Amino acid sequence: MEQFEKYPVSLTNSLSGKKELFTPINSGFVGMYVCGPTVYSHVHLGNVRTFLSFDIISRYFRFLGYKVRYVRNITDVGHLENDADEGEDKIAKKARLEKIEPMEVVKQYTEDFHQVMRQFNILPPSIEPSATGHILEQIEITKELINKGLAYESNGSVYFNVRKYNNDHHYGILSGRNIEELMESGRELDNQDEKREKIDFALWKKASPHHIMRWPSPWGDGFPGWHIECTVMSTKYLGETFDIHGGGMDLKFPHHECEIAQGTAATGKTPVNYWLHSNMLTVNGQKMSKSLGNSFLPSELFEGSHSLLDRGYGAMTVRFFMLQSHYSSTLDFSNEALQAAEKGFKKLANALNLIKNIEHTTNNTGKEITNKELTTLTRACYQNMSDDFNTAKTLAVLFEMAGRINDMKSGNLQLTALDPVVFNDFKKTYIGFMESVLGLEEEKGQHDELLDGTVRLLIELRKKARTDKNFSLSDKIRDDLKKIGIQIKDGKDGEMTYTID
RNA sequence: GGUUCCGUGGCCGAGUGGCUAGGCUGAGCUCUGCAAAAGCUCCUACAGCGGUUCGAAUCCGCUCGGAACCUCCA
Incomplete structure (x- = not known):
C-alpha cells in the first residue's frame, strides 16, 4: 500500500474555493504546472515564497510515493509592462535600458534565479521550458483560435475575443468575475486601440520597427502575448487536461483566467482540475x-x-x-x-x-x-x-x-x-x-575539517582543565570561543559538543 | 465603485461548532563547579455588538479596522 493511499491528500481548489480530496487523472501520477518568473530582474523574497510553497507540494507528493512531473516555466518574452497598446515587453525594455541583447538579460536573470533557488534548497522542476523555445506552438494555437472564430487579427496583432468565448463559457470562473463588471472598470479604449473590447487580450503582438525581439508569423513580425505561453507549455508537457496548476495569488486574474479561456477554447476541454494559489509575502x-x-x-x-x-x-x-x-x-x-x-x-x-x-x-x-x-x-x-x-x-x-x-x-x-x-x-x-x-537542512557554514580539528583540540584541553579542576582555564577556553561565535556545550557524561553561530 | 480575503495571548503564527497548536519573548524551578543546552511549570487569546445553538474564536447579521485583485507584479 502506497503512502498516498494511507494518507490521501486534500487541497484547497481556487476554482471551487473549497478543500477537495485530490484525485489524480492517472493513479499514482501527478502533473503540475507552476508559473515561473519573468526573468527581467532579480527575484525578491516574495517570489521565493511562491516557489517555496510549490517546492513543498511537489516534494510531499513524491514523498508519498507519487510520480510527479513538475513543470515550471521561464517567461523570457511576451510579458508586457502594461496592457495598453504601447505596452513594452519587460525583457526588451530592460535590454534597451542596459544596451544589451534581450537574451543577455534573460540569461543573466535566469542564472540569478537558479542560484537563489539553490540557496533556499528549492529543487529544480522536472521540466523548465521557456517561452522563446515555444514560439512555433504559440503561433499554431493562435491560428487555431482564429480558425475557431475566437480570436481576430487587427493590424498585425491577434486578440482573444472574450465576449464571444463568454457566450458558451464563463470568463471569470476562477476569480469570480463577470464580463459586465469588468467592462465597467479599468482603462477605457481609445482610438489608437486595436482591440475590439477592452477585456480582450493579446495572443500575438506586432513588433514595431524598433522592437528587438521579433519572430515571423502569418500576421507579420511580432512576439507572443503573455498568457498564451503557459497554455502552450502546460498542455505540451502535461496534456490538455492536467492535475494541478499553481502560481501566486496575484496571477489569478487576469493571467490564469486567460489561460483557462484560451485552453478551453482551443481544446474544448477543461485545462486544469485543481488550481492552487499561494498568498503574498507582506x-x-x-x-x-x-x-x-x-x-x-x-x-x-x-x-x-x-x-x-x-x-x-x-x-x-x-x-x-x-x-x-x-x-x-x-x-x-x-x-x-x-x-x-x-x-x-x-x-x-x-x-x-x-x-x-x-x-x-x-x-x-x-x-x-x-x-x-x-x-x-x-x-x-x-x-x-x-x-x-x-x-x-x-x-x-x-x-x-x-x-x-x-x-x-x-x-x-x-x-x-x-x-x-x-x-x-x-x-x-x-x-x-x-x-x-520540508527541505530543512543544517545551515551550510564554514565547518571545514581544519576548523573542526582545531575546536576538537581545544575541547580536549578544556576537558583536561576540568578534570584538573582548573575552572578558570576551562572557562576561559569556553568564553573566548563564545566571543568568536563558537558555543561549547557540556554533556552530562563529560562529553562536549559545539555549535557555530 | 465591483470582487475576494483577513482581524487570534507581549510578538509571530496554526486552528475553525465542544477535546482550549507551535515557535519566540518574559517569570520560576530542575540538571550543572559555573554557564550554555535540555527538561518541567506559569502568564491562556480569539476586533466590537447582536443572533442561531445545550455549547461559537469557529456559523449568520451589522459595525469598525486592514489587505489583495479589478494596469504590471509570485
Whole structure:
C-alpha cells in the first residue's frame, strides 16, 4: 500500500474555493504546472515564497510515493509592462535600458534565479521550458483560435475575443468575475486601440520597427502575448487536461483566467482540475512588490544590508520562517519574526543532528504509553501535510518530536522503553519530514575539517582543565570561543559538543 | 465603485461548532563547579455588538479596522 493511499491528500481548489480530496487523472501520477518568473530582474523574497510553497507540494507528493512531473516555466518574452497598446515587453525594455541583447538579460536573470533557488534548497522542476523555445506552438494555437472564430487579427496583432468565448463559457470562473463588471472598470479604449473590447487580450503582438525581439508569423513580425505561453507549455508537457496548476495569488486574474479561456477554447476541454494559489509575502501588512519598492533581495537578507533588518539571516532560517504559516495566508516579514524563526529552526536542526546518531538495538517491547505517543506524533506529520500541505501544523509536531529526541539524548526517555519498530519509524519520519518534505537542512557554514580539528583540540584541553579542576582555564577556553561565535556545550557524561553561530 | 480575503495571548503564527497548536519573548524551578543546552511549570487569546445553538474564536447579521485583485507584479 502506497503512502498516498494511507494518507490521501486534500487541497484547497481556487476554482471551487473549497478543500477537495485530490484525485489524480492517472493513479499514482501527478502533473503540475507552476508559473515561473519573468526573468527581467532579480527575484525578491516574495517570489521565493511562491516557489517555496510549490517546492513543498511537489516534494510531499513524491514523498508519498507519487510520480510527479513538475513543470515550471521561464517567461523570457511576451510579458508586457502594461496592457495598453504601447505596452513594452519587460525583457526588451530592460535590454534597451542596459544596451544589451534581450537574451543577455534573460540569461543573466535566469542564472540569478537558479542560484537563489539553490540557496533556499528549492529543487529544480522536472521540466523548465521557456517561452522563446515555444514560439512555433504559440503561433499554431493562435491560428487555431482564429480558425475557431475566437480570436481576430487587427493590424498585425491577434486578440482573444472574450465576449464571444463568454457566450458558451464563463470568463471569470476562477476569480469570480463577470464580463459586465469588468467592462465597467479599468482603462477605457481609445482610438489608437486595436482591440475590439477592452477585456480582450493579446495572443500575438506586432513588433514595431524598433522592437528587438521579433519572430515571423502569418500576421507579420511580432512576439507572443503573455498568457498564451503557459497554455502552450502546460498542455505540451502535461496534456490538455492536467492535475494541478499553481502560481501566486496575484496571477489569478487576469493571467490564469486567460489561460483557462484560451485552453478551453482551443481544446474544448477543461485545462486544469485543481488550481492552487499561494498568498503574498507582506511588509508591514503591505504586499512585497517591486513597484511598491518594499521588496527584499535574497542578497540583502543574507548580508543584512536592508534598512529594515538589524543583521543578516541564513536561507534555512527564512525557509523555516515561511513554512510556519500556511501557503494560502499572507505572511508578514519582519526583523522580530526572523529572530524568533532563527532560534526555532536551530532547535529543530539540533534535534535532527541528535536523532541521526541515536540507534536502537535492544529488542525490548517497551512501554505502551510512550510508544503510543511516538506513534501518534509520527502519524500526525503525514496527516497534517496531507491536509492541504499544512506546514505550520507539521512544524508544531516536529517541535514535539524534537522534545522527545532531546529526552532520548538526556536520558529522560529510555530507549529500552521503546519498541524498536516504533522508534525506527519515528526516526525515519523526523528525518524524512525535515529533509525530504520540508527541505530543512543544517545551515551550510564554514565547518571545514581544519576548523573542526582545531575546536576538537581545544575541547580536549578544556576537558583536561576540568578534570584538573582548573575552572578558570576551562572557562576561559569556553568564553573566548563564545566571543568568536563558537558555543561549547557540556554533556552530562563529560562529553562536549559545539555549535557555530 | 465591483470582487475576494483577513482581524487570534507581549510578538509571530496554526486552528475553525465542544477535546482550549507551535515557535519566540518574559517569570520560576530542575540538571550543572559555573554557564550554555535540555527538561518541567506559569502568564491562556480569539476586533466590537447582536443572533442561531445545550455549547461559537469557529456559523449568520451589522459595525469598525486592514489587505489583495479589478494596469504590471509570485
